[in-house]
Every structure is written in C-alpha cells, then in structure tokens.
Amino acid sequence: MTGQGHASAVVPVGEPMLPRIFRVVKRVRETADTFTFNLVPADGGQELAFQPGQFNMLTAFGAGEVPISISGDPARPETLVHTIRAVGSVTKVLCRAAKGDQIGVRGPYGTPWPVEQAKEQDVVIITGGLGLAPLRPAIYHVLGHRADYGNFELIYGARTPADIIFWRELERWRGRFDTRVHLTVDSAASDWRTNVGVVTHLIPRARFDPENTTALVCGPGVMMRFTVQELRNRGLPLERIFVSLERNMKCGLGLCGHCQLGPVFVCKDGPVFPYSRVRDWFEKREI
C-alpha cells in the first residue's frame, strides 16, 4: 500500500539520541493536570518543521524522556507546541516547567495523519480527552486548506466540561460556517447547554459520504475501538479509518523494540496507522 499514513517514517540522521535544548516561552493551563507549552530553540537555531501527527521525545532533565505529540500549527513551525498531561514521573516534572526553563527535544518522529491523501474527501475527526492534542495540527491543516476538502466534521468528547482542552479554539471552530463541531461530555451539571453522552453517540449525526471520507481517530483505546465500530456501521472501510497509537517508548527510532505491537514498531511505522493494519493487535488482551 502507498500513502503517507502507511509508510514508515524517515528517521532523522546525525546524533539521533542527542536532544536539542528548547526554552519555554509560554505555558497555558488547559485543565487541572494538562498544560500547553510553547518552545523555541535555546540556541536560536533552525526551527522544527513537522507534519501533523508526529511526535517528539521530550526530556525533563534529571527525570527522563517521554514521547509527546506536537500540538501546534504545522504552518507555523517557528514555535514548537506540546500539550502534556501530568500522569507520572516524567510528565509531572515536564508540566512544572515554567517560562524560561529548558526542555530537551528529539524528533520529530513518526508517521503523519494522511491529510494529503484525504484531499477532496470528507474528513471526520473523532477524538476524546487529550486525543485532541495530536489531532490539532491536522485540524489546523484542514482549516488552512479548507477548499481542498469536502465536509469537515469534528467530534470531541471529554469526561466532564472541566476536562475539555483548547476551549477557545473549539469555540472559534464552532463559529465557522464550513465546519461542524460536535462537543459532548459523559456527564454534566444541568447548566451545561450542549451534548451529554459518550462520544460514539454523535457519530450517527455526522454528515459525510462513506464512499468518500477519511476518518482520523485519537483517544483512549476503548474509545477508539468503539468509534471504529460505529464508523464501520456507517459504511466506512477500515483502510480509511486512521488511528494514532500509544506504546511505551525508549529510542523513538525503531532500534530498541520497546514500542513493538505485533509486527509493527509504533515509533517508526506509526503512531498513525490505518486501522486495517493494526486491527489484529489493537487493544487485544494477549499483547
């Protein structure tokens, strides 16, 4: 098969394990435990061009290194943007970084969302929780080249209103005439005025032509599995449903095997895959 979503990523050469030093120029609190950081090269050197869906290995010095997706605009690579949830030893240290602090960056790595392949098609983006962060570059891309695509539907679910990230942008996207944004939470107080219910219940409402649609899906594993089933029920073939996978990583370069899932290395062959390629290993008990 061909197409950018299917091929392995080209790994940058040089000193592949050596991080470049970046400096935090802005820190935004998204939710109680999730922060967005704007970074620039501390050496004033070259900006980091990337494709939507790629990730970097970020080093919190003294704590360790973790893979984190790039959440910024690919058309504005002068600022590197990452959105990080504090879940464990490394991400908690990264999330404490303040303006002026330094973070190590290796990358970008991995395969992108198939935004080029999806041209002239309807695009449906379905995402839950922090899954919106790896998809935001793809959203920027589609909106930046809006005339190249058909219907554009964004379905985003979170546990509660307090867990929603990128509020202001969601509002802005919702205000556009050429984009339909469906927002839902699993439960809410009675003053919440939009949808309540799991993210999959919105899929029947999305407007797209299954014959001519690409779906991009990112979120917790269970959410992605149920989402794929609903998209299938709407007639979308598995080859045109793309998911972004997470595995523990060490090298990010396809060398150590830490991120292996069945026959693929998530860092190099992914993280973005057509679902048809990973369905046998996706969220399966024995892996």
Add this chain to the structure above:
Amino acid sequence: MQSIAAVLAEHPFMKGLTPRQLEVVAACGEKVHFKPGQFLCRDEEEVLRFYLVYQGRVAVEIFSHRRGAVTIRTLVEGEELGWLWFDKPYHWHLDARAVELTRTVALDVNCLRQACEADHDLGYEILKRYGHSLAVRFRILKLQLVDMYGG
C-alpha cells in the same frame, strides 16, 4: 404545516413503516412543543407518552440531593424518549427537560399499545425498532460504565 404522519415518516424511529401504519400511529399522536426549561417528564410520574423529538435538544437528568441535577444524556432531532412504555405500567425514573425550543410528536402509549395488539405486523415493526433502540442504549451504557477517560 407538516402532518403528524409526515413528521413520523421522516423520523428514524418510524422510517420505513407503510403509509397505512404511519396513519395508525399518527392517530395516537399530537405535536407538543416545549420551551427551554419545560419538562417533558418528571421522575416517578406514570409514562403516558412516548416522545419522538424532531427539533431541539432535551437534557435527561437524574437528581440527587448531594449532586443536584446531573445530565446523563442529551437527545436531539431524530431521537426518542420513553422507550420503556412497552412495559406497562411504567413510571419515569428520570427528568427530561428541554434545553432549547423542542418540538416532538407525543404518542399516547395506551393507544399505541392497543394499535400494536390489534395489528401484529405493526407491533413487530415497532418492536424491531424498540430492540434496536435498546441495543444502541446498551452499547452506549457499556462505554459509560468503563469510564474510558479514566487513566
């Protein structure tokens, strides 16, 4: 103005019924509109109506003294409220409140039950839809139970 049968013909729950069946069902219905804040049903009341929403948004709420009213689900155009009416007599175990101006066809459940008893072809069609509705609700419930965002 669209007739009740015409509204029903476009509603996913009733889509595919024959014109004759639609007329029978429509004879059990009336169009009922709710302003924002008005309740379609209240906890513990007897279920007398089965609502097919064709415009607007409804919040389905459960009230507890500790947490107040918690919205567990919202309904929009093309969805239905009160599918447990088949099981008689049934009482609501939730509140449903219009969030926006909401237009529904409210079907009298006794009338609908009698129509299904009198014409089993119609009864079977309604039961198929009822079964589908239950299956969808259970799928959604499963996902809600696993708390998919929970770490």
